[in-house]
Amino acid sequence: MHFQKLRLSGFKSFLDPVEVQIEDGMSGVVGPNGCGKSNVVEALKWVMGETSAKQMRGGEMDDVIFGGTADRPARNIAEVALVLDNSDRDAPAQFNDETELEVIRRIERGSGSSYKINGRDVRARDVQLLFADLATGAHSTAMVNQGRVGALIGAKPTQRRGLLEEAAGIKGLHSRRHEAELRLRAAETNLERLDDVIVALEGQFQGLKRQARQAARYRRLGGHIRRHEAIQLHLRWQEANAALESAREDLNKAEAAVNVRTAHAGEAARLQAEIAAKLPGLRQVEAEAAAELQRLLVAQRELEAEEGRIAHAITDVDRRLDQIDIDIERENSLSADAEAAIQRMDAEVTEIEAARTGEAEICEEARSAMEAIATTLQEREAELAELTQTVATAEANKDALLNRRDELGLRYINLTEQVTTLQRERDELIAEVGEDKALEDTAKAVAEAEAAVASARRNSEEAESKRGAAEQNETERRARLQDAQSARDRLRAEESALADLLKEDDSDLFPPLIDALDVAQGYEKALGAALDDDLTAPIDTAAPVHWDVLPPIAVPAPLPEGAKALSEYVKGPPAFARRLAAIGVIETSEIGRDLQSSLREGQRLVSRDGALWRWDGFTVTTGAQTIAATRLSQRNRLAEIRDQLASVQKNFETARQGHADLQDIAKEATAQERKARSDLQGAYDAMSHARTAHTKLTDETAGVRSRIESLAESLKRVRADLSETQEQRVAIETSVSQITDPVEARQRIGALREQIETLRTDESDRRRVHDRITNEAEQRNVRLQIITNEYTSWKMRVSGARSQIEELQARRHAETKQKEQLAARPKEIETQRTTLMDKIAGSEAKRNQAADRLAEMENGLSEADATLRRTEGALGESREARIRTEAHVEQANSDCAVVAERIAERLESQPETILRDAEISPNEELPSRDVVEVKLERLIRERDNMGPVNLRAEQELAEMEEQISSMQTERDDLLAAIARLRQGISALNKEGRERLLAAFDKVNQHFEKLFVRLFGGGRAHLALTDAEDPLEAGLEIMASPPGKKLQIMSLLSGGEQALTALALLFAVFLTNPAPICVLDEVDAPLDDANVERFCNLLDEITKASKTRFLVVTHHRLTMAKMDRLFGVTMGERGVSQLVSVDLQTAEEIRDSA
Helix, strand or coil, X not given: CEEEEEEEECECCECCCEEEECCCCEEEEECCCCCCHHXXXXXXXXXXXXXXXXXXXXXXXXXXXXXXXXXXXCCCEEEEEEEEECCCCCCCHHHCCCCEEEEEEEEECCCEEEEEECCEEECHHHHHHHHHHXXXXXXXXXXXXXXXXXHHHHCCHHHHHHHHHHHHCCHHHHHHHHHHHHHHXXXXXXXXXXXXXXXXXXXXXXXXXXXXXXXXXXXXXHHHHHHHHHHHHHXXXXXXXXXXXXXXXXXXXXXXXXXXXXHHHHHHHHHHHHHHHHHHHHHHHHHHHHHHHHHHHHHHHHHHHHHHHHHHHHHHHHHHHHXXXXXXXXXXXXXXXXXXXXXXXXXXXXXXXXXCCCHHHHHHHHHHHHHXXXXXXXXXXXXXXXXXXXHHHHHHHHHHHHHHHHHHHHHHHHHHHHHHHHHHHHHHHHHHHHHCCHHHHHHHHHHHHHHHXXXXXXXXXXXXXXXXXXXXXXXXXXXXXXXXXXXXXXHHHHHXXXXXXXXXXXXXXXXXXHHHCEECXXXXXXXXXXXXXXXXXXXXXXXXXXXXXXXXXXXXXXXXXXXXXXXXXXXXXXXHHHHHHCEEEECCHHHHHHHHHHCCCCCEEEECCCCEEECCCCEECCCCCCHHHHHHHHHHHHHHHHHHHHHHHHHHHXXXXXXXXXXXXXXXXXXXXXXXXXXXXXXXXXXXXXHHHHHHHHHHHHHHHHHHHHHHHHHHHHHHHHHHHHHHHHHHHHHHHCCCCCHHHHHHHHHHHHHHHHHHHHHHHHHHHHHHHHHHHHHHHHHHHHHHHHHHHHHHHHHXXXXXXXXXXXXXXXXXXXXXXXXXXHHHHHHHHHHHHHHHHHHHHHHHHHHXXXXXXXXXXXXXXXXXXXXXXXXXXXXHHHHHHHHHHHHHHHHHHHHHHHHHHHHCCCHHHHHHHCCCCCCCCCCCHHHHHHHHHHHHHHHHHCCCCCCCHHHHHHHHHHHHHHHHHHXXXXXXXXXXXXXXXXXXXXXXXXXXXXXXXHHXXXXXXXXXXXXCCCEEEEEEECCCCHHHCEEEXXXXXXXXXXXXXXXCCHHHHHHHHHHHHHHHHHHCCCCEEEXXXXXXXXXXXXXXXXXXXXXXXXXXXXXXXXXXXXXXXXXXXXXXXXXEEXXXXXXXXXXXXXXXXXXXHHHHC
């Protein structure tokens, strides 16, 4: 199978569709860095099933889609197609029908990849296996990218084993083995789960068997309950019908009484209606008269209120008039004050204008005089400053020299003292170091402290060991105590539960016989089977049902031979003696069946497991548990528990005391351990203090020695400074003697200072005069402005006062007029009051007459209402009686319906046919309802005591049996499948080992030859490491370039490692040739000579095999060896393009030309 062509569309930088023809020989891919050459190689790997985005140099697989540029939008789809020639029919069976295979991988952004082979959707794994069987693929040795050589050099031997696996062609074998192992693990897991399920189902199967037996017994009880329920419901139906007839008779009587009293109530209602019809007119007349009286009274109250308002209004008017007079007087006063202020301001303005005459000339003269004297002052100050600087510089130099001389003198004295001090301190430290023995004492104290720590540690370990042993003993004893307490609590709980079950009810006046019996252990079931419900009857003769005391039978019938009297094992009251004498106990059921025919009248046999054989043929098989037997067993168990409780309580007390003793021992051991730890900590602290003192003293001694050395150096340095200081003192004395004193300059400075002082005084006087004149002028201007503003304000006050006075006078006139009007109103009100009082008297008389007539009529209505209420009360009582009788009828009907519904619900029958449906003869004498209900209650209680019953147990039992059988078959199938999978994995491992060892020999042979071919000599070979299992072994490379010793590849130089790795890669390739080999810049680390050898080797391999090479390179020698070149360019930024040149055709054209 051969690779024919590769098509790219939208893949990385290849935006437009590109097709790469893969033909025989060597094809080169060239172009500048970053133009997209490696994208061609990655496209080939991607279409062969690469799943790692990292291998595609991306963060996620969507990064292989063209991401867009500044001028081109991003794509959402990328597609790569690879066309294969299948003329030799080497493809897997499912793809071997076509002579040409087209493998397409397509990715849509955000939706993942899809694969197709010849248009048919396939899995990624199908594509990977297709290329793995062809000895190629995304991770094949034939795909040598830029980092593959370096990875092989730095790989571990076990990682290099992958090369041998590829050469052996067992990559696909490994994949199939991995799948088989996964299936094996899954099958084993399923087998474990199936075994667990089968075990669980078998447990359920046993439980269902018990449930099926219980269901059969439940159905038998159900039949008895159905019969008694039918009798009970039939009796209830008869009682309900009788009650219904009686209720209907009562209803007829009640309806007759209601009719009579209804007529009486109608007559009383007619009379009451006639009186009530007259009342509205009388009430209307009375209401109109009362309304007229009320209107007149309201008018009276309004006149009185108006009179009060008028008096109050007159008072308010007088107060407002007084206030207006006061306001007018205030406004007149304000107007007079404003006019006086205006006159004062006019006079002040006149004075200020007179003072401003000649103001500008005076200011100018003062300013000129001030500037003239200021100029003279500046000249004198400049001259003084220059002379002062000269004298100061000379004096500063002199002072500096004198100060320096004094400093050097002091420095000389200090240095002399320092020499003396340092010498003395050095001598003292030397003497101290020579005589100190404290260091030896601290070292001895450290050794003693360390010994004390060792002793304390041993004591602590011993105490800890004792404490651990004591805690262990205490833990064991606590476990015993808990066991004893659990046993005691368990017995107490059981004893309490049984005591509650067996406790006599205080409300029961007649305790049953069973509570007076003493039964030997093991014979409870026998007694319960023999007497059953008879044991519940009391022995008190006052009870309606009871056991009575009769004398013994004179000549009792003997029990059959082989039967013992039950009275030997049961002790009870005398009333029970006759019954016990007729009951025999046997050992086995076979004996009972044999002796049943020989029983006398009234006799019965029982076995210890509860079987019963009665003289009349009635038989109860083993396992029929009775309530009496259960109660007797519980009583015996209660006595046994109470006997055990004493010994268990004693064991508990002994265990508790022993646990308390061990707790005390453990506490004492803990205290001793704590004390030992405290002693150990004290020893550690003492050792730490001793070590600290020793270390401190050692540091101090070292510090003293260091201080002595430092003092020696300081002494040397100070003596050198002393010599230097003496030399500087001599030089300073010479300079001081050569300084001259500037006397004339000082005299001139004194004269200038006197002149300057005088000039400054004159300048200050003239400046004050100028400032005073200027300030006075400014104050006059400010005052004029203030006066102008105040003048306007006072004018406005005068105008406002006059306006306010006029407004106040108008208000005074209006208030006076209002007061005159209010004074005339009281006389009018008095006239109106007299007229209104006459009208009120007439209205009151009219209203009283109407009220009297209305009261008479209302009294008559009250009497009619009372009569009506009495008749209606009697009618209501009759109706209530009728309703009660109707309720009784409805209740009786309801009871009949309830009974009928109960019959239909419980028995699915009708009241008329219930006895026939329950198979009860109509002529059969039925017991009383109380007897039936007691029997029914006992049967239901017995059924309820059975607990939950699974009525589908038989069906579920059959289904589960079938299910278990099916699972057993599945288990056998799983075991067979596991055996086949293990056999298959073993065969795959065997085949893999054989093929790997064979491939190793071939690869080693090719590697030895290729190494010599590439290096021009030397020797090399391969070795398997840890080769117990070849499938897990590593591959080590041993090489010896010409002139060097044999060594592992990692010890070679970089170029030698690259050539050795290439030799190994080509050796693997020659062992299992692939249809295509891709080399991505593998010649980059080689020099020209090695590139020449590399290219010659490629040429030889190409001619010797059918492999087609695709080489990405930058090297000119490699380009020259190619049969054709594909140039990758990037004319547009971010978009790759492909051009091709066939060099063989070009050479032919050149030669023909």
